[in-house]
Amino acid sequence: MRFVRQLLILLAAIAVTAPAQAERIKDIGAFQGLRANQLTGYGIVVGLAGTGDDSLDYATQGLKGVTSRFGLTLPPGVNPAVKNAAAVMITAELPPFAKPGQRLDVTVSAMGKAKSLRGGTLIMSPLRGADGQIYAMAQGNLAVGGLGIEAADGSNVSVNIPSAGRIPGGASVEREVEAGFATTPHLMFNLADADLTTARRVAQAIDSAMGGGTAQAIDAVSIRIQAAPGAETRTALMSIIENLSVEPAAAPARVIVNARTGTVVINGQVRIAPAAVSHGKLTVSVTERPQVVQPEPFSRGQTAMEQRSSIDVQEEARPMFAFAPGASLGEIVKAVNAIGATPSDLVAILEALKQAGAMKAELVVL
Incomplete structure (x- = not known):
C-alpha cells in the first residue's frame, strides 16, 4: 500500500507540471493485452410481419434447433413456413476487463432475403470468440432504424437499411477474458502510429518519472517497461504512465x-x-x-x-x-x-x- 500511495502522489505532481502543448501517453497508444475482442454468433429473429426469409434453409434449420431445445421435434421432411422468421448474424465487441453479468450492445444483420427485421425478437444465441469459446449470450427485441414498404404492384420504398438492427444491452457476458498483464515478465506499451522519435520520447518520459532504466524503446512502436509483478502494483503503475505527458514527433510531410x-x-x-x-x-x-x-420553286429538289x-x-x-x-x-x-x-x-x-x-x-x- 505504501508503494501505491507513492505512485498516487507522483501522479498528482505530474498532472500539475504537465506541459501545455504535450499529449498524454494514453492518447497516443495503449498497453499490450488491454484490447477489445470481437464476438460473433448465429441466431434466429422471430415475430416479423411476413418480411422474413420464407424458405431459406439456414432459417429452417435454425428454427428446428430452437424448437428442439423445448422438446418439440418436427416430423422428418416437414419444413416450417418461416416467413415470419429470419436467419441472422450477430456481432458484438467484448471490452477489456469485462466481467460476467455485464451487458453488451449487439448488432443483428440478416443473412438471407429478409426484407426487414423491424418488430423482431432475437432468440437466445451464443456469441463466440476467435478461439471458438462462448463468451456471451444474446437475446432481446431489435431496434431497427430503417423502413421498407412494398406495394402490390411491385413498387417499394426503402429508408436506410431495414435488414439490420441493434439491441442495446442485448448480450450478457458469461466468461471473463484474462488480460495477463499481471504475470508477464514486463509491460509493453504500443504506439498507435509508428514513429522512432515518439517512441524514444515516451521511454524518456517514463524514465524521468519512474527512474532510469525503467523503459526501453525497442522499435518504432513498442516500449518495454520494467515492473514488479502483481495486479495491484501494475495497475497503479500503468495509471501513472498513461497520464504522463510527452510531445509527439511532428508527422511526416x-x-x-x-x-x-x-x-x-x-x-x-x-x-x-x-x-x-x-x-x-x-x-x-x-x-x-x-x-x-x-x-428552288417548281424544281424537283x-x-x-x-x-x-x-x-x-x-x-x-x-x-x-x-x-x-x-x-x-x-x-x-x-x-x-x-x-x-x-x-x-x-x-x-x-x-x-x-x-x-x-x-x-x-x-x-x-
Missing part, C-alpha cells in the same frame, strides 16, 4: 488526395523548394447550327439539312508564380487561390512539383 471526391489535404510539414509554376486553362467549344435548305459548325478556342492567360525556398502551407494555399485553381488543378500542380523534386513530401492518392 504528406499530401492526401481523394481522387473520388476531389478533396486535397496538406499537412503543416509540407515545404516547397524554389520553383516556378505556370498553370493555364484551355477551353475548346464546338457549336453546331444546322440550317434547313429549301429547293428535296428539302435538306445543311450542317454549319464553328469551333472556338480560348486559353486563359494566367501569370507564372514562384515559390520561395521553404514555402509553408499558408503560402502554398495563398498562391493556389490567387490563380483560382480548382481541386483537380491543385492535384496536377502538386504532382508536377513532386516530379520536379521541388516538394519533399509523400503524395498519397486514395
Whole structure:
C-alpha cells in the first residue's frame, strides 16, 4: 500500500507540471493485452410481419434447433413456413476487463432475403470468440432504424437499411477474458502510429518519472517497461504512465488526395523548394447550327439539312508564380487561390512539383 500511495502522489505532481502543448501517453497508444475482442454468433429473429426469409434453409434449420431445445421435434421432411422468421448474424465487441453479468450492445444483420427485421425478437444465441469459446449470450427485441414498404404492384420504398438492427444491452457476458498483464515478465506499451522519435520520447518520459532504466524503446512502436509483478502494483503503475505527458514527433510531410471526391489535404510539414509554376486553362467549344435548305420553286429538289459548325478556342492567360525556398502551407494555399485553381488543378500542380523534386513530401492518392 505504501508503494501505491507513492505512485498516487507522483501522479498528482505530474498532472500539475504537465506541459501545455504535450499529449498524454494514453492518447497516443495503449498497453499490450488491454484490447477489445470481437464476438460473433448465429441466431434466429422471430415475430416479423411476413418480411422474413420464407424458405431459406439456414432459417429452417435454425428454427428446428430452437424448437428442439423445448422438446418439440418436427416430423422428418416437414419444413416450417418461416416467413415470419429470419436467419441472422450477430456481432458484438467484448471490452477489456469485462466481467460476467455485464451487458453488451449487439448488432443483428440478416443473412438471407429478409426484407426487414423491424418488430423482431432475437432468440437466445451464443456469441463466440476467435478461439471458438462462448463468451456471451444474446437475446432481446431489435431496434431497427430503417423502413421498407412494398406495394402490390411491385413498387417499394426503402429508408436506410431495414435488414439490420441493434439491441442495446442485448448480450450478457458469461466468461471473463484474462488480460495477463499481471504475470508477464514486463509491460509493453504500443504506439498507435509508428514513429522512432515518439517512441524514444515516451521511454524518456517514463524514465524521468519512474527512474532510469525503467523503459526501453525497442522499435518504432513498442516500449518495454520494467515492473514488479502483481495486479495491484501494475495497475497503479500503468495509471501513472498513461497520464504522463510527452510531445509527439511532428508527422511526416504528406499530401492526401481523394481522387473520388476531389478533396486535397496538406499537412503543416509540407515545404516547397524554389520553383516556378505556370498553370493555364484551355477551353475548346464546338457549336453546331444546322440550317434547313429549301429547293428552288417548281424544281424537283428535296428539302435538306445543311450542317454549319464553328469551333472556338480560348486559353486563359494566367501569370507564372514562384515559390520561395521553404514555402509553408499558408503560402502554398495563398498562391493556389490567387490563380483560382480548382481541386483537380491543385492535384496536377502538386504532382508536377513532386516530379520536379521541388516538394519533399509523400503524395498519397486514395
